[in-house]
Every structure is written in structure tokens, then in C-alpha cells.
Amino acid sequence: MEKKDIIQSFKDSLFTGLIALALFGPIVGLRTASKGEGLFITPQWGVVFLLVGLCILGRFLINLNSARKTEITFFSKFTSKFSAVTEDKAKHFAITAILFAVVFPFLPFTDRYFMDVAIMILTYIMLGWGLNIVVGLAGLLDLGYVAFYAVGAYSYALIATTFGWSFWICLPLAGLFAAFFGILLGFPVLRLRGDYLAIVTLGFGEIIRIILINWYEVTNGPDGITGIPRPSFFGLPFKRSPDEGEISFHLFFNLEYSTMHRIIFLYYLILVLALITNYFTLKIRKLPVGRAWEALREDEIACKSLGVNPTNTKLTAFAIGAMFGGFAGSFFATRQAFISPESFTFIESAIIVAIVVLGGMGSQTGVVLASIFLIGITEMFRDLEQYRMIAFGGAMVLIMVFKPKGILANRKPTILMHGDKK
């Protein structure tokens, strides 16, 4: 590298440092804190200098490294090779993963905490797969998916607490309710163009949440609904001392009572629900309506000219996606036994969208990997919650910049006219 270049990149880094100082100076450097009445400022210049220094250094290194381009191509080559491998071995991978998931509760190191995290990851995988129908297959960006999750959870909770029906009756009802809401919202708005649609769905999600907070008579407002019945094992409840005339799970199978039974049951429940979602998606992709979704995603105008009704086609995607969201919602309600509007904020929608986007829109395996990565690994750093969200958002930006199709891009249409040219 020539001397001129070095001086140039040095100047450039200093400029970056100046900008970084302007960015971090007031917001990071001057922390406001309440003390008695009013606010006071606590300076934190050390952090600012550290951040600015890092920015200068980073910029300088990037400038110096003229091989930056090759690095990026290396990165994308690596990920595309990775996705090629996973695609070739998709079947093996899927079978291994499912087998692992099935034996997971009985592995020696699995304890209560691991099970809880696994259940959470599976819930997000299910939500991700449900949203994948809408975002990945039909290409509709839905930023209010959590609304359907909430509708499912609340309808399950309300039906179960008022009528006392069992989980297996309430679950389909909750799914139907969510699907109904999907149609209700989708019917007027699906004519809109992609980015408008995203904002409208976001607005819808917020409306649902505000209604849940304020409609005291039905939803009990911010206090939420408590005492939601736990699911039973085909009529056998998981209780230490069952009510009269009832036989509980451990008595029936002659086991010693353990709270783990219920957790393991919940784990298999969500595993089965998620696998149903996945199976359904894989099958429907090969049906006319699934093909129409993918075609719409690629070119709406061409679809219209070929006689595909875009609104109806999108509506089915929306309703089906909403239905799976509703199923996941009822599972959530029965697991927690308590729900409140707190659990259904916009950030939940953003997390689900992030899972689908990072995984690669349309890729089922990608959703699994992204959920494990985003929920599982960050769960370990629970104390760093806020940093976790920064990393979340940052990852979304980085993926869009470097790999807009996601880590495991699978935008390949399911079928091609003249076969796959390789």
C-alpha cells in the first residue's frame, strides 16, 4: 500500500472518530439520572473514549485491509456453501434434528432449566414457521404477527376459564379465532403494496394490544387472565393429589410424582405442534395455492395476468399463518397459566420477523437455526437483555446489507419449468 493511501485512510478514520464522538458524546457521555427532584448529569467520558477509539481503529483497519472485498465474498461463499450442504443433506439434517428433539428430555444433562429454554425455542420455531408462510412463501411482510398470537392466547384462556372445556377443544377453536382475525384484517389491507402492508399490520397489532389493555370487562386489562387450566394427558391431569373421582398421570402409570412430567408433556406437545406446522407448510408448497403464493412473491403483475386472484391467494396465506400463530398462542397460555398484554408487544413481532429474516425467508431449516441462535444462545446471557436487543437489531441490519436473502437463502421456487439447471 502506498503512503498516500495510508494518510488518506488515516484522515478518514479521524473523520469517523469525529462523527462517533458526536454520536456517543451526548447520549452515552452525559447520562441523566434522577436525584431527589429533577435530573442530574453523570458524565461517563471513559466509555465514550473507548467507543470512539474502537470506531477509529475499526475504520482504520477496514481501510487498510484492501482485501476487504475478498473477505466479504469469502463470507458469502461460506454461507452459500453452507446452505448448499444443508439443502443437499436437508433430509438427513431434519431427521437427525427431530430424533435429537425427541430424545432430548431424557438426556442425562437435561434439567428443568434446559427444558424451559427448549420449550421456549420450540414456541418461537413454531411461530417462525407460521410466519414463514406469510413472509417467506407469500412475500407479505407482517409486522403484527403477535396480534394473532395474542388472539389465540386470549381466546384459549377465555374459553377455558369460562366454559372449562379441555385443551383439545380449545386449541382448534383458538386457531379458528386467530384465522378469523387474519381474514378480518387481511380482507381490506391485502391490496396494499408491501411496505404499506407492513405498517398497517403493525398498527393492527398495536390496536389489539391497546384493546386488550383497556377492555376490562373481558380481558381484565393489564392484570391479565390468571388460573388458565393446564393441559391434561388425555384426561389424566398432572396433579400430586387429584380431585375425587380423578386419576392423575403419575397414579395411572404408577410413577412417583414429579413436576417434570408436565414439563416433558408440554415439551412434546409443542414439538408435535411445531412439526405439524412444518409438515403442513412443506405439503402446501406443492399444492396449487402454495405455488400461487410463491409466484405472487416473485411477480404480482404476472400473476394477475395469468388469472391468479392476488387478494384471495394472499388472504389464504394470511389466514393460515394466523391460525398457526393462534395455536402457538394457546400453547403459550396453557404453559404459562397466566397471560397479560405485556407478553404481546411489538418487540415480540419484531423478534419473530427477525427469526424468519435471519434464517432466510422461506427456509424451514433456517427458522430452526435462527431460533436456536437468537433465543437459545441469548437466553444464556439473560442479564444482558438490552445488549441482546441491540445485537438483534444490528444483526437484522447486517444480514440485510451483506446477505439480504438470509443465512440459508431458499428463495428457489419449489418447481421450475425446465428442471433445475445445474
Added chain:
Amino acid sequence: MEYFIQQLVNGITLGSIYGLIAIGYTMVYGIIGMINFAHGDIFMIGAFVALISFIIFGLTGVALPIILLLVLLIAMLFTACYGWTVEKLAYKPLRGSFRLAPLISALGMSIVLQNYVQVAQGARVKPMQPLISGGLEFFKNSEFIVTVSYLQIFIVILTIILMGIFTYLITKTDLGRAQRACEQDRTMTALLGINVDRTISITFIIGSSLASVAGMMFVLYYGVIDFYIGFLAGIKAFTAAVLGGIGSLPGAMLGGLLIGLIETFWAGYVSLEYKDVAAFSVLIVVLIFFPTGFLGKPDIEKV
């Protein structure tokens, strides 16, 4: 009647704040055709910079008008840096990518900014003592006294001044001409020797500075901010931009006023709890029935 006038005054004040944010949305949409989802958070950062500088200058004991002017300039400067950086980092590399890519990137940026401020400044709400107090009272001998506070007068006048400067900038200067040219045809504009990247950067800088002014007004008007204010204000301002016709600058201001009025009247006459639902419903209804808004140009679908 007096109650109505009071709500009208409050609505216009709120509308000025929304209008200033809406301009940022509409300008960016006009020039690069994306919804800058992080704009609401830029507004929030503007509010924080304003709050911090109010505290610092509050300690020095300088006269109030000078403080206001200084805080205004400081907030504009620092917030503009944020707008500029966000554009460079998150949007510029995405030009020419598929349509939803910038929106997802903007969503990510919005999450980053929110949580960054939460980490840096703490999650608690930040209260501030009112700086400008007092006001004019009307209808003193009726049952309901209409109060127009000096702060409201200040907000509306400042908005009018800024709008004047801004309109001059867009309609009369070379910069404005370059901007309008970029809106119509970016490739042709580049061929004519205009630095398109720079023009887009300047658009973001202007939008962010106006949002920061709105942020400063928000701090003064409500006296309480937290890291989450950008989300709601952003959505409402976006609604305003859509209502006025996205891409149209006078439309953004008009839409802002309308949204401010709708929200205050809804809160005053219908239901306070559901005032945010009003804004979202307006957004949905407008997008469905007149997606071009009041002053927008019809959108032609190109193959």
C-alpha cells in the same frame, strides 16, 4: 364551545409536532421510496439531546431565549449526525436490493437505537421541570376558561418559522432543485452532474434536524420522555405523512395537523384510553380508501 376551542388549540400544538416529524418520512419516501422506520427513534434521540442540553444550560443560568436557541441548534446538529450515520450504515448499501430489504434494515436500526438509548440513559422516564410557564386566558367569565400557554404559542410559531425556511430551501435553492430532481429520476439526475448520494444524505440530515426540533418541543410540552416515545410518535407521524399524501411536503404538514386534531378531539370527546387506536384506525382507513392521501400523486405501478 369553550371546550372545543381548548381542544382545537391543543390539537394544533400536537399537530405541529407530528407535522415536523412527518416531513422526515415524506422526504425520504419521496427521494428513495422507502419507509424510514427508524425516523421515530431519531426523533426520540433529538428529544434526549434536547433534554440533556436543557439540564446543562439550566445550570449556567443564561437567559431563557438564549437557552432555547442554543438547545435548538445543538439538538439539530447532533441529531443530524445520527440521521446521516443511519443512512450511511443501514440504507445506502441497500439501494437496488429487493423492496422489503430497506424496511427490514430500518426496523433493525430502530431496535438498535431504542435499546442503545435504553442502555446509555437508563430505562426510567425522564421528567423535566417546565421551562416556559404561564399563558393567556380567554373567556374568563364563562364556565370553562380557555388557556393558551406561552409554550403552545412558542411551538406553533417555531413550526411556522421552520416551515417557511424549509419551503424556501426546497423551492428556491439549488439544493432543493437537486432534491426534487432526484425524486423524479435518480439516474438522469446523476447524468446531469448532481451528486445523488450527497443529496440523499442531505435529505436525511434535514429530516433528522426537523425531527429533533419536534423532539425538543415534545420535551418542553410533555415534560417527560423515555426511550420508547419514538415508536408511537413515529407511527403517528407516518400516518400524518400518508394522510397528507406521502411524498408531498405541504401534505405532511397538513396531515400532521389533522392527526393532531383527530387525536385530541378523540381523547376529549370519545375516549381517552383509546386515543392511540384512533391514530392507527385513521392510518388503516386512509391506506385502504385513499392510499394517495390528500395531496399525493397517484402511484403508477411499473412492470
